[in-house]
Amino acid sequence: MVDLQKHISESFSAQGLMTTLGAELTLVASGEVHIVLFPRPALSQQHGYIHAGALTSVLDSACGYAALTVAPTGMDVLTVEFKINFIRPAIADRFVAVGKVKKAGRTLTVCQGEVLGEQGSHRETIAVMQATIINIPGNTQQFIQPDAPTRAG
Amino acid sequence: MVDLQKHISESFSAQGLMTTLGAELTLVASGEVHIVLFPRPALSQQHGYIHAGALTSVLDSACGYAALTVAPTGMDVLTVEFKINFIRPAIADRFVAVGKVKKAGRTLTVCQGEVLGEQGSHRETIAVMQATIINIPGNTQQFIQPDAPTRAG
Amino acid sequence: MVDLQKHISESFSAQGLMTTLGAELTLVASGEVHIVLFPRPALSQQHGYIHAGALTSVLDSACGYAALTVAPTGMDVLTVEFKINFIRPAIADRFVAVGKVKKAGRTLTVCQGEVLGEQGSHRETIAVMQATIINIPGNTQQFIQPDAPTRAG
Amino acid sequence: MVDLQKHISESFSAQGLMTTLGAELTLVASGEVHIVLFPRPALSQQHGYIHAGALTSVLDSACGYAALTVAPTGMDVLTVEFKINFIRPAIADRFVAVGKVKKAGRTLTVCQGEVLGEQGSHRETIAVMQATIINIPGNTQQFIQPDAPTRAG
Numbered sequence: 001m002v003d004l005q006k007h008i009s010e011s012f013s014a015q016g017l018m019t020t021l022g023a024e025l026t027l028v029a030s031g032e033v034h035i036v037l038f039p040r041p042a043l044s045q046q047h048g049y050i051h052a053g054a055l056t057s058v059l060d061s062a063c064g065y066a067a068l069t070v071a072p073t074g075m076d077v078l079t080v081e082f083k084i085n086f087i088r089p090a091i092a093d094r095f096v097a098v099g100k101v102k103k104a105g106r107t108l109t110v111c112q113g114e115v116l117g118e119q120g121s122h123r124e125t126i127a128v129m130q131a132t133i134i135n136i137p138g139n140t141q142q143f144i145q146p147d148a149p150t151r152a153g
Numbered sequence: 154m155v156d157l158q159k160h161i162s163e164s165f166s167a168q169g170l171m172t173t174l175g176a177e178l179t180l181v182a183s184g185e186v187h188i189v190l191f192p193r194p195a196l197s198q199q200h201g202y203i204h205a206g207a208l209t210s211v212l213d214s215a216c217g218y219a220a221l222t223v224a225p226t227g228m229d230v231l232t233v234e235f236k237i238n239f240i241r242p243a244i245a246d247r248f249v250a251v252g253k254v255k256k257a258g259r260t261l262t263v264c265q266g267e268v269l270g271e272q273g274s275h276r277e278t279i280a281v282m283q284a285t286i287i288n289i290p291g292n293t294q295q296f297i298q299p300d301a302p303t304r305a306g
Numbered sequence: 307m308v309d310l311q312k313h314i315s316e317s318f319s320a321q322g323l324m325t326t327l328g329a330e331l332t333l334v335a336s337g338e339v340h341i342v343l344f345p346r347p348a349l350s351q352q353h354g355y356i357h358a359g360a361l362t363s364v365l366d367s368a369c370g371y372a373a374l375t376v377a378p379t380g381m382d383v384l385t386v387e388f389k390i391n392f393i394r395p396a397i398a399d400r401f402v403a404v405g406k407v408k409k410a411g412r413t414l415t416v417c418q419g420e421v422l423g424e425q426g427s428h429r430e431t432i433a434v435m436q437a438t439i440i441n442i443p444g445n446t447q448q449f450i451q452p453d454a455p456t457r458a459g
Numbered sequence: 460m461v462d463l464q465k466h467i468s469e470s471f472s473a474q475g476l477m478t479t480l481g482a483e484l485t486l487v488a489s490g491e492v493h494i495v496l497f498p499r500p501a502l503s504q505q506h507g508y509i510h511a512g513a514l515t516s517v518l519d520s521a522c523g524y525a526a527l528t529v530a531p532t533g534m535d536v537l538t539v540e541f542k543i544n545f546i547r548p549a550i551a552d553r554f555v556a557v558g559k560v561k562k563a564g565r566t567l568t569v570c571q572g573e574v575l576g577e578q579g580s581h582r583e584t585i586a587v588m589q590a591t592i593i594n595i596p597g598n599t600q601q602f603i604q605p606d607a608p609t610r611a612g
Binding site: 317318320321322323324325326346348349350351352355357358359360362363365366367384385386387388389390391392435 | 470471473474475476477478479498499500501502503504505506510511512513516517519520537538540541542543544545591
Binding site: 008011014015017018019020025040041042043044045046047051052053054056057058060061078079080081082083084085086 | 164165167168169170171172173194195196197198199200204205206207209210211213214229230233234235236237238241283
């Protein structure tokens with residue numbers, strides 16, 4: 001697990017978008033990863049509140065890394081798809097994206113995630129996600145899709 | 154439509170995240186909006202390719218603005234939820250997020266969107282989205298959720 | 307709540323599809339509804355196991371009725387959309403569709419649901435759903451969509 | 460393709476649920492499958508209209524069989540997940556579920572589907588789906604999940 005935390009921490013640091021968003025990796029446990037994001041003008045939508053896309057980006061990353069914590073050794077992960085519902089206004093001092101593995105498989109892993117908004121001692125769910133992640137051989141480095149077309153789609 | 158284009162253009166410019174991502178609004182038509190994004194290190198995932206979250210953010214915005222083009226006068230829009238599938242590696246010189254209205258209603262609008270990757274004369278679909286958008290009175294400025302809880306959930 | 311249980315029980319009995327599937331309403335509580343389904347040849351897919359569509363149908367109903375338990379008085383509900391992941395083989399003696407309200411609003415309610423497969427003393431999650439439900443005036447009886455188009459989509 | 464049509468037709472006939480619903484397989488082409496459903500009391504929701512679950516079931520099957528038409532020889536398919544939006548009232552004389560392959564891969568296939576409602580010469584979209592399907596070796600007959608857990612989820 002120590003090696004895995006180090007691996008995920010390094011991978012996270014290598015994500016230019018996470019740096020651009022100012023996101024912080026705060027928890028890596030087996031089947032669960034947390035990423036924190038703070039609201040600021042550079043992440044806003046047109047009314048000054050945090051953009052749904054910024055929250056979605058960190059929650060997608062949290063779910064992907066959660067899947068990676070339970071992937072077979074040497075495998076990397078790719079997001080196949082996700083669905084997200086925005087259930088409360090994104091107004092908080094701090095947002096915590098929590099990705100959790102619901103079911104890990106040899107090929108696919110299903111995660112459920114939430115963005116929690118924290119304001120003082122108050123904490124509530126801002127968004128909920130359901131995501132499907134695929135394991136791919138780590139040495140392909142994500143640039144050869146495992147899933148090259150066999151017939152025209 | 155001219156006023157609507159101006160309104161959407163101003164709204165887009167007011168989105169800090171779109172500026173941070175370097176996104177450009179390139180088409181506003183009735184029921185269809187395009188946003189362009191270029192890959193660069195600040196938007197990368199761990200292997201240097203563009204982060205799925207960056208593509209998702211601009212496609213979400215394209216769908217939301219497409220819904221706004223057909224919303225009743227004076228209404229603003231909020232994303233209720235969306236689902237996105239990543240169907241090809243996100244390798245291209247230029248990404249075009251295309252949001253299109255599938256069905257506009259008094260309260261809800263359903264959009265379908267695609268991210269197209271362009272490389273030379275080659276163009277293919279990288280991601281597909283299905284999104285639900287809600288119309289809200291424009292003067293609430295998106296900080297009073299139309300959907301305040303009536304009973305605990 | 308007694309009236310609500312009676313109302314939901316009568317509504318459930320009026321659903322021809324639930325009778326056709328042999329589904330049973332087993333729990334109606336505030337924000338949570340259970341529907342039970344038993345595997346049989348009339349509900350099978352091509353290999354003799356229960357069809358994903360049968361499980362989806364009862365889970366959709368469980369989520370819809372869960373939303374109804376927290377809807378404002380006099381309102382009826384309609385499913386706007388849902389997403390479902392099938393995470394384990396649907397092999398069990400008995401399937402319990404559990405719909406739970408995650409967030410109830412004036413207009414929209416978001417539910418999360420699961421299909422649990424029970425075999426002897428063993429119980430595990432077969433499928434997970436995330437659903438959006440809209441409240442509509444009860445006297446429209448679901449045949450006038452609240453959401454009639456205002457402009458072509 | 461003739462063999463494939465025969466294979467899909469036999470598979471469809473072996474689905475008890477499709478028989479129970481009275482569904483008819485009306486088109487099998489490369490990357491596209493149609494299934495027709497007629498409204499009747501046995502498929503109703505509480506107000507007498509066709510149940511969303513019945514429409515979802517046939518659209519899921521249409522997308523799955525569409526994926527099968529482009530799967531590598533000898534492979535069978537399983538639905539990983541789907542999302543469906545109900546965009547108009549399900550009032551029609553006849554419903555046509557159209558499943559189309561958007562992108563076929565070695566492991567995963569992404570489909571987009573629609574339920575079209577036909578009433579006289581009028582035809583409109585009732586529901587839209589986005590689905591992910593996985594190819595599995597055909598001789599596993601769908602009772603050994605390809606995706607057995609490697610670690611607890």
